[in-house]
Amino acid sequence: MDERETRSRVRKDYGSIALNVLQGSPASCCGSSSCCTSTPISTGLYGQEAAAVLPQELLTQSLGCGNPLALEQLQPGEIVLDLGCGGGLDTLLAAHRVGPSGRAYGLDMTLEMLRLAQRNRDRVGLAQVYFLAGELEALPLASNTIDCVISNCVFNLSPNKSKALAEAYRVLKPGGRLAISDILRLRPIPERLRQNPQLWSACLAGAMAVDELQELLAHLGFIDRQVQIIRTYQTAELDAIFQAAGLSEQDVAEFDGEFFASAFIRAVKPA
Numbered sequence: 001m002d003e004r005e006t007r008s009r010v011r012k013d014y015g016s017i018a019l020n021v022l023q024g025s026p027a028s029c030c031g032s033s034s035c036c037t038s039t040p041i042s043t044g045l046y047g048q049e050a051a052a053v054l055p056q057e058l059l060t061q062s063l064g065c066g067n068p069l070a071l072e073q074l075q076p077g078e079i080v081l082d083l084g085c086g087g088g089l090d091t092l093l094a095a096h097r098v099g100p101s102g103r104a105y106g107l108d109m110t111l112e113m114l115r116l117a118q119r120n121r122d123r124v125g126l127a128q129v130y131f132l133a134g135e136l137e138a139l140p141l142a143s144n145t146i147d148c149v150i151s152n153c154v155f156n157l158s159p160n161k162s163k164a165l166a167e168a169y170r171v172l173k174p175g176g177r178l179a180i181s182d183i184l185r186l187r188p189i190p191e192r193l194r195q196n197p198q199l200w201s202a203c204l205a206g207a208m209a210v211d212e213l214q215e216l217l218a219h220l221g222f223i224d225r226q227v228q229i230i231r232t233y234q235t236a237e238l239d240a241i242f243q244a245a246g247l248s249e250q251d252v253a254e255f256d257g258e259f260f261a262s263a264f265i266r267a268v269k270p271a
């Protein structure tokens with residue numbers, strides 16, 4: 001798949017997930033089927049703070065792989081950007097933390113997801129939230145304007161991760177923070193499986209290696225870089241995703257042992 005094909009496949013798959021939720025079905029990382037709702041990646045990510053701010057029904061819409069706000073201090077009045085906001089859960093949580101004097105932007109390239117996010121915002125009733133249509137690789141925001149960039153399980157989906165991270169760096173203010181959750185790979189993925197579109201949309205095939213991510217962050221000029229693995233997955237735990245992607249037994253055997261992990265990634269743009 002080239003960059004254009006990857007982006008349009010991801011947009012189509014997440015568009016149908018959003019439409020399902022808008023029509024009352026559960027969120028799932030496998031498009032129109034609900035095969036992945038029981039996988040461990042997107043379940044149990046949020047604690048009491050989130051439950052106090054968002055209705056339980058919204059929390060079950062998470063398609064994330066962590067909680068980027070769990071370790072990040074946001075201050076009242078700050079400006080936050082949530083990249084690949086999906087249904088906007090992290091955007092809304094960030095908006096709650098920065099308060100009415102702050103601002104939270106949620107950006108997504110999938111228009112159906114933005115409709116869902118807007119519906120969720122209206123339901124929660126927070127005013128300081130703005131949803132924007134756009135791509136990670138060409139952010140529609142001015143340079144040096146954001147205090148904190150957050151993102152939950154999205155960079156792995158980007159077909160051009162260096163451009164996406166460069167854009168995050170560009171929009172951050174000097175001293176601004178990057179705080180993202182993402183899936184990383186612990187070993188190389190065979191090329192034919194890296195090209196599997198369903199496995200890409202399910203946040204696995206496009207996962208970066210820890211070293212690759214560290215090098216990219218350093219190359220772009222980020223300082224205080226931390227990549228913390230918070231959970232590794234056994235092959236069996238991801239079986240529903242592998243089945244949905246049409247992987248043969250032989251393909252699944254390539255992912256034997258601990259292959260994928262959720263990580264918390266933090267870095268700072270120098271002041």
Ligand SMILES: C[S@@+](CC[C@H](N)C(=O)[O-])C[C@H]1O[C@@H](n2cnc3c(N)ncnc32)[C@H](O)[C@@H]1O
Pocket residue numbers: 007010011014015061062063064065083084085086087088089090107108109110113134135136137151152153154157158159203
């Ligand atoms: C796995 S979902 C995560 C959604 C949300 N962050 C959450 O935690 O529930 C990925 C989201 O990123 C969006 N996305 C993927 N690649 C993108 C890109 N290159 N630019 C903008 N949005 C993108 C998709 O449309 C989808 O809504």
